[in-house]
Amino acid sequence: MTGLIDHLERQLSSAQRLLQIVIAQRDAIRAQDVEAVLARLAEVQQEMGRRMQLERERDTLLDQASNALRRPAADLTLEMILVLLPAGDAIRARDLSAQLRGMLSETARIHGQNRVLIRQELSFLDHLMRVLSGTPQSGYSKSGSSSTPQIANAVNAHA
DSSP states (O other): OTTHHHHHHHHHHHHHHHHHHHHHHHHHHHTTOHHHHHHHHHHHHHHHHHHHHHHHHHHHHHHHHHHHHTSOGGGOOHHHHHTTSOHHHHHHHHHHHHHHHHHHHHHHHHHHHHHHHHHHHHHHHHHHHHHHHTOOOOEEOTTSOEEOOOOOOHHHHTO
């Protein structure tokens, strides 16, 4: 099973880049730096393209292990594959795999936070644009009936 360690190291390196990008994206969202948010989005897309290549490599490695172990690739676990490696490589592969899972989990967590931050910013902008344009925003009263709140003139309120 040659190439597994190198593959896991490339996966980990890609995951580290992706984590750095989503952290930078979070910082840009908080700073309301639209250009930086868009630049980070482009970087995410580029990294996802690289990750697609890594997934193709992963599929090739799984096919090799499947043939060697005479088991369907979908049934293989890391532990099954590791029997094909020398003991030292198996330990290294376990460690890299654990690091990769942790990094991907952290990336997903921060990405989720970024989505919430973006939604909050967009909701605020929508509200601000409605107030400034005088466009009513329908809603519901405490009793649950439909109502149209009065528009406050935010510009004159602070004059």
